[in-house]
Amino acid sequence: MAQILVPSAAAGFLSQGAVNGADPASQADPASQQLCSLDTIQQEMERLPQGARRLAVQLSLSPDPQCLWSVLTDYGNLNHYIPNLASSRQLWRRGNVVGLEQVGTQQFCGLRFSARVELELVEDRDAGVLSFSMCRGDFRRFEGCWQIGRAGESTRLLYELTVQGRPGMPIGLIEQRLREDLANNLRGVQREAERRTAQA
Numbered sequence: 001m002a003q004i005l006v007p008s009a010a011a012g013f014l015s016q017g018a019v020n021g022a023d024p025a026s027q028a029d030p031a032s033q034q035l036c037s038l039d040t041i042q043q044e045m046e047r048l049p050q051g052a053r054r055l056a057v058q059l060s061l062s063p064d065p066q067c068l069w070s071v072l073t074d075y076g077n078l079n080h081y082i083p084n085l086a087s088s089r090q091l092w093r094r095g096n097v098v099g100l101e102q103v104g105t106q107q108f109c110g111l112r113f114s115a116r117v118e119l120e121l122v123e124d125r126d127a128g129v130l131s132f133s134m135c136r137g138d139f140r141r142f143e144g145c146w147q148i149g150r151a152g153e154s155t156r157l158l159y160e161l162t163v164q165g166r167p168g169m170p171i172g173l174i175e176q177r178l179r180e181d182l183a184n185n186l187r188g189v190q191r192e193a194e195r196r197t198a199q200a
Contacts, residue, residue: 041057041058041059041183041186041187042057042058042059043055043056043057043058043179043182043183044056044057045175045179048162048164050164051164051165052141052162052163052164053162053163053164053175053178054160054161054162055160055161055162055163055178055179055182056158056159056160056161057158057159057160057182057183057185057186058156058157058158058159059156059157059158059183059186059187059190060151060154060155060156060157061154061155061157061190061193061194062154062155062194063155063190063193063194063196063197064155064197065128065148065149065150065155067193067196067197067200068148068155068157068189068193069125069128069130069148070196071189071192071193071196072130072146072148072189073123073130075088075089075090075098075100076088076089076090078102079102080192081188081189081191081192082185082188082189083181083184083185083188084104084105084106084181084184085102085103085104086103086104086105086114087101087102087103088100088101088102089101089102091118096122096123096124096125097120097121097122097123098120098121098123099118099119099120099121099135100118100119100120100121100132101116101117101118101119102116102117102119103115103116104116104117106177106181115137115138115139116137116138117134117136117137117138117139117142118134118135118136118137119132119133119134119135119137119142120132120133120135127147128147128148128149129145129146129147129148130145130146130147131143131144131145132144132145138166139163139164139165139166140164140165140166141162141163141164142161142162142163142164143161143162144159144160144161144162145158145159145160146158146159147160157186157189157190159182159185159186161178161182163178
């Protein structure tokens, strides 16, 4: 899950006054920048060499940052509220570094696909940053971060992912699914945080 090192796709989201999540200096595809009229979710996608994609999704929401952090780091239960995540299992912990195994599933054109990754996550609770990178798995590259911060009266949740499929993986299909799924992932985290806040 879950290096807010703030590379180009994320930079526009994090800058003051970014309305549509667009960074004028980035090389992101303008057609991929979306702002839903019904909520505050924003998306941006950047095409990288060799079929890699960098995607950033941001959501402004009401739950407290600490509640969001507890949801994102509840590693053994992530599959209960993040769509298309079939399983999530903590393998080990060394201080603020965690090993995590996840299996994702997708239904597409009547066929079911699954992908497994082992991730190394670095927790920086003070900064609200949870960065991850793949140690092994079904991709050539799978890395990114979650970042939690305040934006006025609301909490800002940013998810960034850079992914590169194995040779033979249809990048067009991967890109299409990622566009839909990343926003759904944030919605899943939001719903779980709101549920925990209501029960507190």
